[in-house]
Amino acid sequence: MVSGSVPSEAGRRLPRATSVRAADLLHRAREHERAGCTVEAQGCYRDAVAEAGRTGEWAIEAEALRRAAVLHHHRSEHQAAQEACDRSYEIAARNGDQVLAAEALNVRAGFATEHGDIEAARATFLRALGMGGASAELRARIEQNLGVLANVQGQLDEALEHYTRSLEAYRGAGNEHGCALAFHNLGMISADRELWEEADGYFDQSRAIAERLGDLHLQGLCLLNHSEVFVARQQFESAKRSAEGALAIFDQLGAQLDKTDAYRVIGVVYRETGRPALAESRLRSSIDLAGANGLVLCEAESSRELALLYQGMGRNQEALSLLNAAHRLFGGLDARADLVDVGRKVAQLEATFLAVVRDWGQSIESSDTYTFGHCERVANYAAAVARDLGLDDPQVTTVRLGAYLHDVGKIRVPHEILNKPGRLTDDEFDIIKMHPIWGLDLLEGVEFPWDIKPIIRWHHEKCDGSGYPDRLRGDEIPLHAMIIGIVDVYDALTTTRSYRPAMTPEVALAEMERCRRWWRADVYEAFGRAIADSGEAAGEAGAKALQPGTALEGQAAA
Ligand SMILES: [Fe+2]
Ligand SMILES: [Fe+2]
Numbered sequence: 001m002v003s004g005s006v007p008s009e010a011g012r013r014l015p016r017a018t019s020v021r022a023a024d025l026l027h028r029a030r031e032h033e034r035a036g037c038t039v040e041a042q043g044c045y046r047d048a049v050a051e052a053g054r055t056g057e058w059a060i061e062a063e064a065l066r067r068a069a070v071l072h073h074h075r076s077e078h079q080a081a082q083e084a085c086d087r088s089y090e091i092a093a094r095n096g097d098q099v100l101a102a103e104a105l106n107v108r109a110g111f112a113t114e115h116g117d118i119e120a121a122r123a124t125f126l127r128a129l130g131m132g133g134a135s136a137e138l139r140a141r142i143e144q145n146l147g148v149l150a151n152v153q154g155q156l157d158e159a160l161e162h163y164t165r166s167l168e169a170y171r172g173a174g175n176e177h178g179c180a181l182a183f184h185n186l187g188m189i190s191a192d193r194e195l196w197e198e199a200d201g202y203f204d205q206s207r208a209i210a211e212r213l214g215d216l217h218l219q220g221l222c223l224l225n226h227s228e229v230f231v232a233r234q235q236f237e238s239a240k241r242s243a244e245g246a247l248a249i250f251d252q253l254g255a256q257l258d259k260t261d262a263y264r265v266i267g268v269v270y271r272e273t274g275r276p277a278l279a280e281s282r283l284r285s286s287i288d289l290a291g292a293n294g295l296v297l298c299e300a301e302s303s304r305e306l307a308l309l310y311q312g313m314g315r316n317q318e319a320l321s322l323l324n325a326a327h328r329l330f331g332g333l334d335a336r337a338d339l340v341d342v343g344r345k346v347a348q349l350e351a352t353f354l355a356v357v358r359d360w361g362q363s364i365e366s367s368d369t370y371t372f373g374h375c376e377r378v379a380n381y382a383a384a385v386a387r388d389l390g391l392d393d394p395q396v397t398t399v400r401l402g403a404y405l406h407d408v409g410k411i412r413v414p415h416e417i418l419n420k421p422g423r424l425t426d427d428e429f430d431i432i433k434m435h436p437i438w439g440l441d442l443l444e445g446v447e448f449p450w451d452i453k454p455i456i457r458w459h460h461e462k463c464d465g466s467g468y469p470d471r472l473r474g475d476e477i478p479l480h481a482m483i484i485g486i487v488d489v490y491d492a493l494t495t496t497r498s499y500r501p502a503m504t505p506e507v508a509l510a511e512m513e514r515c516r517r518w519w520r521a522d523v524y525e526a527f528g529r530a531i532a533d534s535g536e537a538a539g540e541a542g543a544k545a546l547q548p549g550t551a552l553e554g555q556a557a558a
Pocket of ligand 1: 406407435459460
C-alpha cells in the first residue's frame with residue numbers, strides 16, 4: 001500500500017503500473033477510496049483502466065471506469081464522470097455482460113437524479129433494472145434508487161413498493177446490511193404516510209441490524225428519524241431520548257449534517273414541552289452549525305422551527321425575520337430537484353408565514369374590541385378581488401398578508417381613541433392617521449418575500465387625493481394597497497363601530513357608489529363582483545337607510 005507520506009500528486013508516485021496486475025490496482029484504488037484519499041484513488045483507477053485495457057481484462061476495465069466516474073462526479077468533474085461512465089457501459093455491453101452494463105446505467109441514472117433530471121433518471125434506472133435484474137444485489141440497489149426518486153416526487157405508495165422490493169432482493173442476496181438500509185427507508189416512508197407503528201417496527205429492525213454489524217452512522221440515523229416520529233405523536237420523552245442518542249453518535253462521527261438535524265429535533269421537543277430558553281439554544285445551535293457547513297435545507301428548516309418558538313413567545317418581528325431568511329434559503333434551492341420534498345417544505349414555510357402574520361394581526365385586533373375579525377374578512381374579500389382582477393398566486397398571497405398586517409400600526413394608537421364612542425376630534429383623528437406610518441416603523445428591519453409594505457403605508461390613499469398619509473392620487477396608489485383600501489371601507493361600514501351600528505351590505509354599497517371616485521374603475525368593479533359572489537349582498541332587500549353622508553366622508557374607514 002502506498003503510504004500517506006507520498007505527495008498528493010497521484011498517479012505519478014506509483015511504481016510502474018506494468019509490473020502490477022490490473023486487479024491489484026483496482027483493489028488498491030478501492031482502499032484509497034474507503035480511506036477518503038480521493039486523489040490517490042483516482043490515480044489508481046486510471047492505472048487500473050490502462051493496465052486492464054492493455055491486457056484485455058475488460059471486466060476490470062469497465063469496473064474501474066465506473067468507479068472512477070463516481071469519484072469524478074463527487075469532485076464536480078461532470079464531463080469526465082459522464083465519459084467514464086459511458087465507456088464503462090460500452091465495454092460491458094460490447095462483451096455481453098448485462099449486469100456490468102446495468103451497473104453503469106445505475107450510476108448514470110444516479111447522476112441524472114442529482115442534476116434534477118428526474119425523468120431521465122427514472123427511465124435509465126428502469127433500463128438498468130431490465131438489463132441487470134439477474135443480480136439480486138444490483139436489483140436491490142436499483143429498486144432503492146427508484147424508491148428515492150418516487151419519494152422526491154411525493155409518490156409515497158410507489159416509493160413504498162420500490163423499497164419493499166429492494167428489501168426482498170437484499171434478502172435474496174443474503175445482504176444483511178442492505179436489509180438494514182431498506183428497513184430504514186421503509187421507516188421513513190411509513191413516517192411520511194403517518195403509519196406510526198409500521199415506522200416504529202422498521203426503525204427498530206434497521207437499528208438492531210446496524211448495531212450487530214457495527215454501522216454506527218445508520219444507528220444514529222435510525223434514532224434521529226425515529227425521534228421525529230415520536231415528535232409527531234407528541235411522545236416527547238421518547239423523542240428526546242432518541243434524538244440525544246443520535247446526537248451522541250453523530251458527535252462521535254463528526255457528522256455535521258446529521259448533528260444539525262438532531263439539534264433541531266431536540267429544540268422542537270423543548271419548545272413543545274414549554275422550555276423556551278433551552279429550545280432557543282438548541283435551535284440556534286442547529287442554525288449556526290447548518291450555516292457554517294452550507295447545509296441550506298437544514299438551516300431553513302431550523303429557522304422555521306425557531307420562528308414558531310418566537311411566535312409562541314409573541315416575538316413576532318423576530319419570527320418574521322427568520323421566516324424570511326428561511327424563504328430566501330429555499331429560493332436558492334430551486335434547481336435542486338433531487339432534494340426530497342422541497343416543494344412541500346416551501347409550502348409549509350409559506351403557511352407558517354401566513355399563520356404568524358395572521359396571529360399577529362389578530363392580536364392587534366384584540367386591543368380594539370370593535371374590529372375583531374376585521375383582518376380575516378378584509379383578507380378574504382381582498383383575495384377575492386385580487387383573483388377577479390386576474391392577479392397570480394404570489395400576488396394574491398401578497399394581498400392576503402398585507403390584509404393581516406395593514407393596521408399593525410394601530411398598536412400605537414391609544415386604546416381610548418380606538419374605542420371612543422362618538423365622533424373623534426380632529427386631533428384624535430390625526431393620531432389615527434399615523435397608523436400606516438407607525439406600521440412601517442414596527443416592521444423596520446423585517447423583510448418579507450412578498451411586497452406588503454406599500455399596502456401598509458398606502459391602504460388609506462384615495463384616487464382623488466383625499467386619502468392619507470401621503471395624499472397620493474390615481475395610479476400613484478399601488479394596486480395591492482387599493483384593493484385592501486376598498487374592502488377595508490366596506491368592512492368598516494358593515495360592522496358595528498363604537499360610534500354607529502353596522503350598515504347592511506346594500507346600504508354600504510350605496511354609500512360606496514357615491515364615492516366611487518376614490519377607486520380605480522376596474523378595482524371598483526372587481527370589488528362589486530367579489531361582494532356579489534360572496535353572497536353577502538343577497539336577500540337583504542329591506543335595508544334601513546342610515547343618515548346619508550355621515551359614515552364614509554368622515555372617519556369610518558380608519
Ligand atoms: Fe387602516
Ligand atoms: Fe383596516
